[in-house]
Amino acid sequence: xxxxxxxxxxxxxxxxxxxxxxxxxxxxxxxxxxxxxxxxxxxxxxxxxxxxxxxxxxxxxxxxxxxxxxxxxxxxxxxxxxxxxxxxxxxxxxxxxxxxxxxxxxxxxxxxxxxxxxxxxxxxxxxxxxxxxxxxxxxxxxxxxxxxxxxxxxxxxxxxxxxxxxxxxxxxxxxxxxxxxxxxxxxxxxxxxxxxxxxxxxxxxxxxxxxxxxxxxxxxxxxxxxxxxxxxxxxxxxxxxxxxxxxxxxxxxxxxxxxxxxxxxxxxxxxxxxxxxxxxxxxxxxxxxxxxxxxxxxxxxxxxxxxxxxxxxxxxxxxxxxxxxxxxxxxxxxxxxxxxxxxxxxxxxxxxxxxxxxxxxxxxxxxxxxxxxxxxxxxxxxxxxxxxxxxxxxxxxxxxxxxxxxxxxxxxxxxxxxxxxxxxxxxxxxxxxxxxxxxxxxxxxxxxxxxxxxxxxxxxxxxxxxxxxxxxxxxxxxxxxxxxxxxxxxxxxxxxxxxxxxxxxxxxxxxxx
Numbered sequence: 132x133x134x135x136x137x138x139x140x141x142x143x144x145x146x147x148x149x150x151x152x153x154x155x156x157x158x159x160x161x162x163x164x165x166x167x168x169x170x171x172x173x174x175x176x177x178x179x180x181x182x183x184x185x186x187x188x189x190x191x192x193x194x195x196x197x198x199x200x201x202x203x204x205x206x207x208x209x210x211x212x213x214x215x216x217x218x219x220x221x222x223x224x225x226x227x228x229x230x231x232x233x234x235x236x237x238x239x240x241x242x243x244x245x246x247x248x249x250x251x252x253x254x255x256x257x258x259x260x261x262x263x264x265x266x267x268x269x270x271x272x273x274x275x276x277x278x279x280x281x282x283x284x285x286x287x288x289x290x291x292x293x294x295x296x297x298x299x300x301x302x303x304x305x306x307x308x309x310x311x312x313x314x315x316x317x318x319x320x321x322x323x324x325x326x327x328x329x330x331x332x333x334x335x336x337x338x339x340x341x342x343x344x345x346x347x348x349x350x351x352x353x354x355x356x357x358x359x360x361x362x363x364x365x366x367x368x369x370x371x372x373x374x375x376x377x378x379x380x381x382x383x384x385x386x387x388x389x390x391x392x393x394x395x396x397x398x399x400x401x402x403x404x405x406x407x408x409x410x411x412x413x414x415x416x417x418x419x420x421x422x423x424x425x426x427x428x429x430x431x432x433x434x435x436x437x438x439x440x441x442x443x444x445x446x447x448x449x450x451x452x453x454x455x456x457x458x459x460x461x462x463x464x465x466x467x468x469x470x471x472x473x474x475x476x477x478x479x480x481x482x483x484x485x486x487x488x489x490x491x492x493x494x495x496x497x498x499x500x501x502x503x504x505x506x507x508x509x510x511x512x513x514x515x516x517x518x519x520x521x522x523x524x525x526x527x528x529x530x531x532x533x534x535x536x537x538x539x540x541x542x543x544x545x546x547x548x549x550x551x552x553x554x555x556x557x558x559x560x561x562x563x564x565x566x567x568x569x570x571x572x573x574x575x576x577x578x579x580x581x582x583x584x585x586x587x588x589x590x591x592x593x594x595x596x597x598x599x600x601x602x603x604x605x606x607x608x609x610x611x612x613x614x615x616x617x618x619x620x621x622x623x624x625x626x627x628x629x630x631x632x633x634x635x636x637x638x639x640x641x642x643x644x
Contacts, residue, residue, distance in 0.1 A: 153227035160232055164223040170242055173215045196233040207239055207315045208353035215250060216242040251359055263368045264389040270373045273341045278304050279405055280340030282324040285309040289346045289398045296402035301409040306340055312347040317357025322366035329370040342405055343372050346398040349380040358385040367391055377401035505559045586618035
């Protein structure tokens with residue numbers, strides 16, 4: 132009986148399809164929780180290529196799946212990360228395909244500034260540990276850059292302030308890379324702009340900047356969050372162009388400020404750092420030019436005074452030249468005599484040389500002539516003496532001098548003549564002895580150089596048919612007939628033109644016949 136009652140009861144329960152149940156649950160959830168705010172910690176975040184974000188909101192007891200559509204993700208002021216505590220605003224709905232409910236997030240905010248600051252501090256410590264914030268990595272700014280690149284929004288007041296300040300101080304060409312300075316796309320665009328400026332090749336159609344300025348006006352921590360992203364920090368660290376960070380106001384601090392080469396409190400201050408004041412440069416240049424002129428004038432005056440002091444210690448030019456002129460006059464007088472004496476010396480050296488004046492025979496003949504003159508002078512000396520005595524006697528007699536006086540004069544002349552005769556005899560003997568010694572030396576030299584003496588030692592003189600002496604083998608081979616002179620005579624020969632060697636010839640000895 133009870134079985135029939137259970138069957139009748141089950142038959143009265145209505146039947147639903149799966150889609151009907153899913154739709155009913157969806158209506159109930161969306162009707163009861165039309166718009167909610169949920170506080171929780173982000174976990175298991177996913178970023179597919181579609182641009183949507185899928186994440187979990189969790190606390191210590193439960194997990195709620197959530198999705199952020201692409202259109203909403205682009206407007207987020209910060210990048211959601213695992214472990215971040217946030218407050219999500221949206222609506223609950225179901226996903227029938229997986230029999231689950233989830234939250235569609237329409238806005239997302241950190242759960243207080245403390246959460247963002249904690250995450251920022253954690254990221255800062257991690258990047259600092261890699262050495263990206265080291266002072267040694269920072270590059271000096273160029274004193275006067277040729278081109279300045281600015282990464283900022285082209286429609287804001289920041290770029291107008293920078294351009295106005297540059298015009299006032301020192302006008303420079305500016306390249307602007309427009310970017311979004313707030314929201315989800317901010318970090319990617321700023322990093323791409325920094326990489327793009329550094330990728331410009333020098334000397335190309337687009338000039339490469341010498342200095343970069345990344346600028347943005349002030350805002351909240353969420354508004355400036357794009358400049359705290361790791362992708363921006365690494366782009367600045369990898370760049371080679373010096374960079375000035377001018378994000379926010381004086382009290383705003385972002386991670387790009389720590390990695391940049393210089394931090395400016397405001398965008399206007401960044402423009403002041405980028406270029407000097409043109410008027411100040413002109414004044415400084417004028418001051419340096421004035422100092423240069425004064426230094427040059429002072430140096431010239433010192434050198435001029437020093438030159439005058441040194442001039443006083445120098446001797447007078449006419450005094451120096453007077454002594455040299457006197458020596459020149461003396462040398463000019465001695466020079467002709469020295470030339471004559473030198474010519475005589477060379478003449479004597481030529482006569483006394485190995486070849487004599489013009490040859491050994493002529494020298495011998497000259498010596499013989501001088502010897503004959505000396506002998507004749509010796510033979511004629513008594514007659515000359517007697518003639519001189521006679522002439523002296525006649526002069527004395529003609530003068531009618533006293534006999535004793537005449538005898539004294541005669542004796543004096545005779546003594547003088549005897550001394551002269553002795554000297555002439557000694558000089559003659561000495562000259563003959565010197566001439567004989569020189570003649571003997573020349574004879575020995577002549578004998579040494581005589582080719583017939585060389586022939587006595589086994590050498591021979593080879594002549595061709597015309598009698599010309601041959602000193603090389605090639606003319607001897609081409610001659611029709613040869614004549615060989617030995618110490619005791621001459622013989623005829625014919626050359627061997629084949630150039631071959633006899634079998635019994637010694638090594639290194641050529642064949643003559």
